[in-house]
Amino acid sequence: MEQSYELLPEQFQINPSLPIYEQFVDAIRGRIVTGLIPPGSRLPSVRELAAGRSVNPTTAARTYQELERIGLIVTRRGQGTFVTLEEAVIAEARKTIMRKAVLEFKIIAESLGLSAEQMLNFDKEDSNDRQ
């Protein structure tokens, strides 16, 4: 299958102070969920991923292990690694991202001494003002 997509965007910045495979997992999950990497696409090999990003192959391998554990990718023996075709898994991954985003949102709100609702109301008023 032709690869008409990128596993990670070219300008993807790695933060060297955090586990790299987690950053990879987050980024690739996001791209699968948003459809930038369509279901059923064939993923580059561990070696290609590692060489392309100049990271330790163990990092790349762990990224795939983690994605496989979530069920987002499947390895078919002798053929390679593919994005899952199961909509339910992708939907679940979508929820994970949403939960994480909401959680971060709430944390920020809390640090400002606000509730999530107050933040959202502020956004509404603010956009009305700007118009």
Added chain:
Amino acid sequence: MTDNNRLSVPYNEPVAVECQDVRLTVKKKMILDGISFQIPTGSITGLLGPNGAGKSSLLRILAGLTLPDSGSAQIFGKPSGVDRLGVLSMLPDRANLPGWLTVEQWLGFAQGIYPDWDADKAEQLLLQLSVSTEVLISAMSRGEEARLQLLTCLSRKAPLIMLDEPFTGVDLISRERIASAVVSELADGARTFLIATHDIREMELLFDRLILMGEGKIQGIEDVDTLRRSGKSVESRYREVFA
């Protein structure tokens, strides 16, 4: 991956390199002061430290170019020395390949000299590292020659590869090419890399273990993953130890 602090290799995992209390004194100056560490097979270890820390001397001992005053250095369970040169492939610091030869001639010689030479691999690396074959080695730029030196190291099947400052005076693109060639070599897990460098940024994503050396002593042995879990990068750890 081991998580304990000493980071010694578990009993069942094969050890690629092992040093025990290696000491070296040259003209009353202590160069290596009781160096002990282990490197598991298949890992890529960064030997980091400022200039003059003794990194090169340590690698020279491992390659059998220098004899330690005391202590033992073992490569795959046997004492290092000239007869272990067959299982390790070393890129020496600040050395040049025979400058009077063209790349092609040199590769011809290398094939005869190294019993474990892999000509197909060399062909493939010529493309990957974009090294041209008709040039005289002495006419190459530093970056080009560094790539050729790495090619020479990687075209062997030796299970241990030691690179001593592979980036000195090498341009950005060559650095990236070298790093990525090292990675694709590593992927099958059959090779062990020990890379001495003070250019941390190019290699920091590559290492899975660090040996921090300063003033002839080991200042720390780290598992990079554990380091990142605690929110530190290789660079910040390096600064912590040496700044």
Added chain:
Amino acid sequence: MSAFRTLINLEYSRYGPARFSKKQRSLTVMVLFSLLLLLGMYLPGFNTSQRSPFITVALLLWTVSVGISFLHMASFPGQRNRDWVLTFPHSRLTLLYAKGASLLRHSLNLTLLLYIEAIVLYCLSTFTGRYTPLPAGELIYTLTAYVMFILVLLPIAVVFGLLASLIMRPGRVARVLLLPYSILWMLPFILIGLLNSQALGIYDMQYTAPSYIILYTAALLVVGWPACYFLMPRIAVNGLRQMGERSIPAAASSKAESVRKPEKDRHLSARSQSPFVTLYKLDSSRLQQMEKHQAVRILKLAAPVIAIAMFYFTSGNLNAMQSAIRLPFIFPVLFGSFWMLLRNSFERKQLPWWLGFPQSRLRLLLSGIAAVWVTVMRVNVVLGVSAVVGLLAGLAAGKSSFHEMTQYVFWLFFSFLVYTLALTLALGLLQISYYLMRSRALSLLFLPVAFAVPLQSNLINTYMFPASYSSGWHPDWALLGWTALLGLPFAVCCILAGSKYYHLVLMQKNEAVRTKQA
């Protein structure tokens, strides 16, 4: 086996003819050939009897083969590909044998050239009636005997040169061996003086007859070859291993010294206003570094003693004194000239810095010359004074009369001046090399200059001193004066011309590259 062959080829290619184009190769060979032929024909002494061409070639080959192999081994630790070579997965002995075999191949190439040369010389000399031709049978006998001798000698010469790695090593044994080693190496140059003396007639002695030569060959085979076989593993283990280690001590010691010294140096440079003086100090610091070598220190102590002894013992004998007064100054002068000749190849890495100094090129050249000149002259003055002391001791012991003694001192002084002039001229003339780097054709002209350097003692013996002395002999001051009058301005021209093109020394490497690619 094939790995061994590859190693030999790699080592051979280091100085191999393949590095030059066919045209350059044949041109070099032709120039070398005709030059040596001229030397053989016109320098008396080289070619006085039927055997002399072959004896000379054998002696020359010894020094040259030892020299090639010595220089290779001595320069190997400084070569930037050393670590690569030393990490080849082969035993040190294999590496050493590969080196030896490739050096032997170079020596054999040279032997071919020189032996043909000797035959041509022989033919030319018989044609011109210098000596009568040998009967065919004896000629073939002589040719075969000498060829066999040379072929058996060459491997020994190569191994002897490889010993450099043991000799150059710091240590007590090496220190003791250095003197006999260099004497053995330079033996032919010492012997040339003896060979030339017609009184001895070595060329016609029975000991140089083919049958004796065959005997020597057998002796070398029985004693020399096993000795080499025995030595090779020792050179491999002690010499090559040492070389792998050497870079660290060198770096460490220079570091340690630079830590200790700066105070003194800063003091010096602050006081010396003139940049020339500073440059001179920089240049001579290199030579002083060599003087610190323990072997050199021993030599410094030994040389005056040897000079005193030599002149004491020869002061009773007029004939011996004739040879003695020529000897003491030769070696320092030769050393100085060789150093100037080879300096650039030793210091290739520093040259870009040197040329980057904001000083005129002329000044750079002059400071380099001055450093060598002063060093050599210092040694020669010490040797001269020691010689005079020896002579005075001879007088005191009643070995010579006062009249004889003053005459000897007079001759010694003449010899001193002759060698001073020779040194000055040689150092000056050698600077023309930079001018000659302008083109390939010109650089071939440097060959005769380079040749004149090692042969200067022969030239001096031929032209400056009479073939036989009598007690009433007076040195030829006029000849010395004329040589100085003509030679010195020429040397100055050479320096001026050289300084204009000093920078070409940096281009050398690149030029070789370009021609290769073309």
